[in-house]
Amino acid sequence: MKIVIDAGHGNSTAGKRAPDDSMREHHFNAAVARYLDAELKNYEGVSTKFTHDPTGKNDVSLKARTDAANAWGADVFVSIHANALTGKWHTGGGIETFVYKTNPKEARALAEKVQAELIKATGLRNRGVKVADFHVLRESKMSAILVECGFMDNREELALLKSDAYRRKCAQAIANGLIAQYGLKRKAVVVTPPKQETKPQATSPKPTKLYRVQIGAYSKKANADAEAAKAKRAGYTPYIAVDKGLYKVQIGAYSVKVNADKMAAELKKKGFSVYIA
Numbered sequence: 625m626k627i628v629i630d631a632g633h634g635n636s637t638a639g640k641r642a643p644d645d646s647m648r649e650h651h652f653n654a655a656v657a658r659y660l661d662a663e664l665k666n667y668e669g670v671s672t673k674f675t676h677d678p679t680g681k682n683d684v685s686l687k688a689r690t691d692a693a694n695a696w697g698a699d700v701f702v703s704i705h706a707n708a709l710t711g712k713w714h715t716g717g718g719i720e721t722f723v724y725k726t727n728p729k730e731a732r733a734l735a736e737k738v739q740a741e742l743i744k745a746t747g748l749r750n751r752g753v754k755v756a757d758f759h760v761l762r763e764s765k766m767s768a769i770l771v772e773c774g775f776m777d778n779r780e781e782l783a784l785l786k787s788d789a790y791r792r793k794c795a796q797a798i799a800n801g802l803i804a805q806y807g808l809k810r811k812a813v814v815v816t817p818p819k820q821e822t823k824p825q826a827t828s829p830k831p832t833k834l835y836r837v838q839i840g841a842y843s844k845k846a847n848a849d850a851e852a853a854k855a856k857r858a859g860y861t862p863y864i865a866v867d868k869g870l871y872k873v874q875i876g877a878y879s880v881k882v883n884a885d886k887m888a889a890e891l892k893k894k895g896f897s898v899y900i901a
């Protein structure tokens with residue numbers, strides 16, 4: 625699947641900085657974008673695209689950002705930001721995630737997951753998922769979310785926003801939300817030999833195998849969309865995984881096979897042709 629990573633603003637964008645100008649918002653946004661991009665590259669079938677200028681020299685216009693995402697045919701758009709209230713120090717704070725004001729279902733589901741992961745990872749105040757009429761949410765043709773990862777005009781949160789550890793934490797949390805929403809599969813791990821002689825290592829535990837309940841695989845996205853819509857009408861929350869040029873409509877992934885079998889049986893009864901992958 626195609627994921628757009630959009631780090632808000634540019635280094636010189638007016639106002640988008642800490643009250644004491646000790647950090648520009650874009651520095652935070654672009655760092656998180658870089659870590660998120662690196663993490664997503666570990667997942668099968670994922671391609672990513674930046675719609676900002678990673679050097680921060682240009683503040684790419686909002687229109688250019690959504691035009692690029694639309695032209696690329698992205699599946700999802702993730703815009704990364706740090707918040708500010710008035711630009712004067714205050715003690716309010718926390719994390720919030722936005723979706724477009726019509727509350728589109730998939731974006732909402734993704735936003736809920738990302739928001740929960742961010743709160744779990746950072747322990748900051750949960751301001752929740754909110755709706756807004758932001759350009760990047762309105763003009764992007766795909767599911768779009770905008771995350772505000774803490775306040776630059778709160779001294780404690782600014783210290784976090786400046787730290788590399790916090791930036792990595794935010795990136796991992798956003799990745800976790802995407803992984804959960806779209807059932808992304810981690811690529812087989814390449815084991816690099818240790819640099820020093822060490823004692824023989826115990827074999828590492830195998831990753832949990834997941835049993836994916838699939839109700840169709842299509843070369844045309846429209847057909848997968850139609851099947852997913854049918855499943856939605858039947859009360860399920862399907863997702864479409866792109867794998868080797870096929871759009872696979874899946875409903876749930878289970879670590880216990882019995883649970884996958886149960887779901888498969890239920891779906892069969894409702895007339896779906898089911899395959900456990």
Ligand SMILES: [Zn+2]
Pocket residue numbers: 632633640649704705706
């Ligand atoms: Zn911003």
